[in-house]
Structures are given as C-alpha cells and as structure tokens.
Amino acid sequence: MKLLITIVQDQDVPGLLEILMENGFSATKLASTGGFLRVGNTTLLIGVDNNKVEGALALIKKTCKKREQNDIVPMIPFGRGSMIPRMDKVTVGGAIVFIVNVERFEKI
Amino acid sequence: MKLLITIVQDQDVPGLLEILMENGFSATKLASTGGFLRVGNTTLLIGVDNNKVEGALALIKKTCKKREQNDIVPMIPFGRGSMIPRMDKVTVGGAIVFIVNVERFEKI
Amino acid sequence: MKLLITIVQDQDVPGLLEILMENGFSATKLASTGGFLRVGNTTLLIGVDNNKVEGALALIKKTCKKREQNDIVPMIPFGRGSMIPRMDKVTVGGAIVFIVNVERFEKI
C-alpha cells in the first residue's frame, strides 16, 4: 500500500473527493496552510493499493487546476533578515503529491 | 522507529489518548474529516520504537470501537457524474492505521 | 526526496517559516494538539531534496527553543485507571522531527 499525502487548493477539493469516492478510493481531509502565501489549502491522506497509484494520480490530474494568485507575496527576502511585501504573480500548482510506502495497514 | 498514522472516530480519542499516555507513548492529534461521509474524525500521529508497535496497536484495538452510522450517504454514484443521497447503514471502523517507516528521528 | 514531519510549538512557527522560505524551502502547516499536555502546537510538512535535509534541520534547530511549561499535567497515572492532575514542570522540546522517505514526488 502507498499513502499519497496530497496538497491541493481548497476549490478543487469537492470535485476531487467526489471523483475519488465514485471510483472506490478512500481519503481523509486535513485543513492546512501554505508556508509561502499563508493561504488556506487542503492536505488529503489517500491510502491506495500499490496497483492503484496511477489511477489515483490520474483522477488528481483531472480535477486539480494550476492557478495564478495575484497575491501580495509576503516572503521576498530583501537583504538578510527583512522581508518586503510586494504584488506578484505566484503560480500555485494543481497538486503536490508525496508518495510514501506503507509498511503495514491495519483496519481495526 | 515507526510512525502510526491512525484515523479514529472522535468519540474514541479521549480514551485512546489516556491509555497511550499512561503507557508512556506520545501522540499528536490532528482534526480531520472523512472523505466519504464528510463527518469529522481524528488523525493521530504516534511515533513508536520498532519493538513497541504491537503494544500500541493493542491499545488502539482495546479502545476504538466499530460503529454503524445511519447516515445519509452522500456519495452513491447514480450513473456517471450525478450522486443521489440515500439513507444507508455505513460501518465505520474502529481505526485505520498506516504504519510508515521513520528513517531518522530528531528531538531538537 | 524526504518528508520532514515536524512538530513545533506555536510560538516558533512564524520565525521558522520565514527562515525556511527565505532559504528556498517549502512547507505546509497543520494545526495540531499535543497528546500529553493537550495544548495546541503545529505540525509542519516539509518536503526536501535528499541533499537538503541537514540544511533544513539546521534552520529548525536555530529557531525552535526548548521551553518549560508550568502546566497542570493532566495525565499522571495514579493506580490503574484514574488520573490525578498536579502542577509539574514539563520540558517541551524545540522540535520533534520524523524523517520519512518519499518514494515519488509529483507536482501536478
């Protein structure tokens, strides 16, 4: 089994969960925040059988869109130690997926 | 060391944390939501020494009960794309445990 | 790639995120709670290239301080089953870091 630790934008979550459930996957949702833009996003834990990883990734690709955020980027280093806020276009990915091996799965 | 990523029902959390702490385990609690029933649950991170995995699992088994939720199940596919809500008994497990290897543990 | 699942005290989070971002790291923040003291803390997911693990750990060491919490410790076993609260000094670490291998990383 593999655990897909998947970080997506909030607006893609309803569509992604629906298509995952329809296809027999299971998932757990955790509210999270991006370290750079400090904007809320969502971390999904998706445990899948080894032979289903590609299927799950395909569903994630189908529903999660890249977007440009015209945000005030808070974290631009301006000389060691001080940060200046400035308007900037930051592309936020469709999804970030860390695939981790599950040595053992227990359903108690 | 192993990390037990453990998903349990909210009502089992106080009892589970108490018995884990009493037995010298440590844990971190994250609020989460089930992808299927969309009901709040709890994700625990429990880092344990390799020789303590069985002990931790035994405590989880002791405190986490299977329950039937008479929920309106929101996610029953009814032909591609549309979902019909219907009353259904869904069994929600005692606990779901993903056991992941920790290559290195640092206490800073 | 490695995923650093890092548990830190809330007051160290702004400084740690700033120094991580300034050094080109990325991170995702999850609100969490300690299992023993039941006090809010923060769990950071920090995915880093294999050759950057030491660099990330050094930044964590630099910003996360050990503190003594003069808390009422809720979890002292007093004979099997009952817990008595008592005032106690509990040292809460700078940071707890679980380093987990990422088999595959996808940016969709």
Ligand SMILES: Nc1ncnc2c1ncn2[C@@H]1O[C@@H]2COP(=O)(O)O[C@H]3[C@@H](O)[C@H](n4cnc5c(N)ncnc54)O[C@@H]3COP(=O)(O)O[C@H]2[C@H]1O
């Ligand atoms: N230190 C830095 N300097 C300059 N630009 C930076 C940066 N860190 C992030 N960015 C940019 O800002 C976008 C939003 O990052 P944020 O941290 O808010 O939100 C992130 C974060 O929550 C998570 N994430 C991405 N990579 C990660 C990693 N290696 N570890 C943990 N979380 C990660 O996924 C979200 C979307 O990431 P994505 O890469 O699509 O999009 C990122 C990236 O384009």
Ligand SMILES: Nc1ncnc2c1ncn2[C@@H]1O[C@@H]2COP(=O)(O)O[C@H]3[C@@H](O)[C@H](n4cnc5c(N)ncnc54)O[C@@H]3COP(=O)(O)O[C@H]2[C@H]1O
């Ligand atoms: N492989 C996995 N990866 C990540 N998280 C996982 C997981 N398997 C289970 N979980 C988590 O554990 C909770 C309880 O799952 P359980 O299998 O006991 O109980 C489940 C199961 O009996 C059923 N179920 C879940 N997904 C389903 C689906 N796609 N189709 C039909 N029934 C489903 O509904 C109950 C509640 O599911 P819900 O999603 O609300 O809540 C789930 C979810 O948060």
Ligand SMILES: Nc1ncnc2c1ncn2[C@@H]1O[C@@H]2COP(=O)(O)O[C@H]3[C@@H](O)[C@H](n4cnc5c(N)ncnc54)O[C@@H]3COP(=O)(O)O[C@H]2[C@H]1O
């Ligand atoms: N193996 C592990 N798996 C998952 N999460 C872990 C972990 N080890 C530590 N943590 C997380 O890191 C926080 C700080 O732990 P630390 O060991 O520095 O500081 C700890 C430790 O000094 C002490 N402590 C924790 N569990 C104990 C227990 N069962 N008996 C006695 N003292 C305990 O109380 C402090 C605060 O603990 P708290 O649980 O509130 O908060 C913990 C917990 O959220």
